[in-house]
Amino acid sequence: MPLHLYNTLSRRKELFTPIDPARVTMYVCGPTVYNYVHIGNARPVVVFDTVYRLLAREYPKVIYARNITDVDDKINAAAQAGGVDISEITGKYTRIYCEEMAALNTLPPTIEPHATQHIPQMIAMIQELIAGGHAYAAEGHVLFHVPSYADYGKLSGRAREDMIAGARVEVAPYKKDPADFVLWKPSTPDLPGWDSPWGRGRPGWHIECSSMIETHLGNSIDIHGGGHDLIFPHHENELAQSTCAHGGKLYVKYWMHNGFLTMDKEKMSKSLGNIVRVHELLDQAPGEAIRWALLSAHYRQPLDWSDDTLTQAKRTLTRLYTALEQAGDVPAEAAAAPAGVVEALSDDLNTPKAMAEIASLAGALNQATGPAKAKLKGELIAAGALLGVLQRSPQDWFAAVGANKAIDSAEVERLIAARAAARAAKDFAGADRIRDQIAALGVVIEDRAGKTTWRAAE
RNA sequence: GGCCGAGUGGCAGAGUGGCCAUGCAGCGGAUUGCAAAUCCGCGUACGUCGGUUCGAUUCCGGCCUCGGCCUCCA
Numbered sequence: 001m002p003l004h005l006y007n008t009l010s011r012r013k014e015l016f017t018p019i020d021p022a023r024v025t026m027y028v029c030g031p032t033v034y035n036y037v038h039i040g041n042a043r044p045v046v047v048f049d050t051v052y053r054l055l056a057r058e059y060p061k062v063i064y065a066r067n068i069t070d071v072d073d074k075i076n077a078a079a080q081a082g083g084v085d086i087s088e089i090t091g092k093y094t095r096i097y098c099e100e101m102a103a104l105n106t107l108p109p110t111i112e113p114h115a116t117q118h119i120p121q122m123i124a125m126i127q128e129l130i131a132g133g134h135a136y137a138a139e140g141h142v143l144f145h146v147p148s149y150a151d152y153g154k155l156s157g158r159a160r161e162d163m164i165a166g167a168r169v170e171v172a173p174y175k176k177d178p179a180d181f182v183l184w185k186p187s188t189p190d191l192p193g194w195d196s197p198w199g200r201g202r203p204g205w206h207i208e209c210s211s212m213i214e215t216h217l218g219n220s221i222d223i224h225g226g227g228h229d230l231i232f233p234h235h236e237n238e239l240a241q242s243t244c245a246h247g248g249k250l251y252v253k254y255w256m257h258n259g260f261l262t263m264d265k266e267k268m269s270k271s272l273g274n275i276v277r278v279h280e281l282l283d284q285a286p287g288e289a290i291r292w293a294l295l296s297a298h299y300r301q302p303l304d305w306s307d308d309t310l311t312q313a314k315r316t317l318t319r320l321y322t323a324l325e326q327a328g329d330v331p332a333e334a335a336a337a338p339a340g341v342v343e344a345l346s347d348d349l350n351t352p353k354a355m356a357e358i359a360s361l362a363g364a365l366n367q368a369t370g371p372a373k374a375k376l377k378g379e380l381i382a383a384g385a386l387l388g389v390l391q392r393s394p395q396d397w398f399a400a401v402g403a404n405k406a407i408d409s410a411e412v413e414r415l416i417a418a419r420a421a422a423r424a425a426k427d428f429a430g431a432d433r434i435r436d437q438i439a440a441l442g443v444v445i446e447d448r449a450g451k452t453t454w455r456a457a458e
Numbered sequence: 459g460g461c462c463g464a465g466u467g468g469c470a471g472a473g474u475g476g477c478c479a480u481g482c483a484g485c486g487g488a489u490u491g492c493a494a495a496u497c498c499g500c501g502u503a504c505g506u507c508g509g510u511u512c513g514a515u516u517c518c519g520g521c522c523u524c525g526g527c528c529u530c531c532a
């Protein structure tokens with residue numbers, strides 16, 4: 001089956017046909033860098049990394065941009081609270097973010113544009129919007145005039161009347177229409193700002209993404225992704241301003257939004273304080289296990305996070321790596337990912353189904369003999385590559401699982417040798433006692449093919 | 459209030475108008491000195507009430523419960 005993706009705009013799965021097959025473009029909203037990210041923030045990154053892998057398999061050139069928002073009131077607040085320069089905050093957390101995402105086996109995007117490096121482009125776009133009658137300056141602000149775009153509300157499925165009726169925020173006096181949103185706002189001397197035709201100020205949130213997309217990807221792009229909560233107002237506003245700035249040209253062909261990660265069924269968010277940070281989880285499990293856990297539910301479904309989620313992911317990966325390890329006597333044959341896995345992913349990224357296929361593949365590998373074994377091994381690794389897992393040696397995996405435990409490997413080896421001696425002497429009671437000692441160290445041993453191997457227990 | 463989504467076996471989580479998801483956990487067996495790993499087998503799962511149908515967890519309608527967005531937010 002050719003690739004189908006669910007489009008938020010049409011509310012249905014659509015056949016994916018790129019605007020230009022020679023240059024497929026995807027943009028995903030990245031983080032505001034003012035603190036460590038939580039596991040919910042990592043979900044879209046892993047999801048769209050998987051989309052990226054799938055696209056790259058099919059198209060020769062895929063340009064994937066993921067931005068860094070490095071100008072924001074929260075950054076200003078963090079800098080002020082710490083008594084440091086803003087760049088210190090953004091630099092630190094950008095670096096940490098990139099490291100953490102890499103630990104989740106996400107490929108680096110083609111481009112990681114920073115908002116502060118696109119101020120002139122933002123100003124230019126705002127000027128075009130003013131010239132086109134879609135925006136106006138007022139009291140140092142520039143606002144997008146929502147009634148100037150007839151299709152406003154189409155993406156989020158909101159009627160104007162409902163929005164006005166539901167408006168809970170006091171409307172700023174300089175707004176011509178309550179729904180108008182900020183493109184540019186004035187800065188005080190102690191805040192970061194740039195000179196502009198409207199005085200010293202800084203950009204509004206939505207214009208950043210529109211501008212970076214225009215700069216790096218073009219007027220029309222294939223896929224725009226992000227979390228569900230970005231549909232309104234962020235993506236709705238982006239859609240309005242970009243479409244208006246480009247004379248009505250198509251802005252995004254496929255809008256994709258991932259569902260939320262919840263904690264006890266409630267949205268994980270910094271404001272609720274129920275967050276689990278990625279760097280904390282990386283102390284508990286390899287990034288690969290976190291990735292597997294994030295992909296274990298379909299991306300549009302909610303995923304409730306618990307300790308058990310991660311434990312199960314670890315166990316499943318251990319089973320898969322064990323299958324690879326047991327096939328260690330044959331080299332992996334160069335193979336393409338099996339059709340079942342590709343089919344599942346092509347159906348709007350059905351990762352749970354792809355995982356089920358991978359599990360059957362591992363089962364088949366465990367039973368295989370002869371040439372089939374090398375082929376299945378290659379297929380399992382190729383399938384894993386599409387999901388961004390199973391790309392290391394089983395030994396590396398077992399070591400990584402035990403990495404957060406202090407295991408004295410020399411002691412383990414000594415005990416294994418002692419047990420081997422006891423077994424050779426048919427002193428099984430003694431051998432079992434030694435095995436209990438080994439287990440007490442948090443180590444599982446396996447006697448296979450005349451050899452004893454060991455790995456860390458979970 | 460408006461818009462959107464969800465309710466599947468002990469847990470996680472796909473999917474389908476009639477037959478198997480898959481993984482973890484559990485039980486039984488094979489294998490093993492015993493284990494571990496692996497393999498085989500097992501368990502009357504689809505919120506609720508109606509409707510359509512030869513047949514519905516799957517389609518339609520009502521209801522209940524939960525969550526999200528409407529304000530910064532992945």
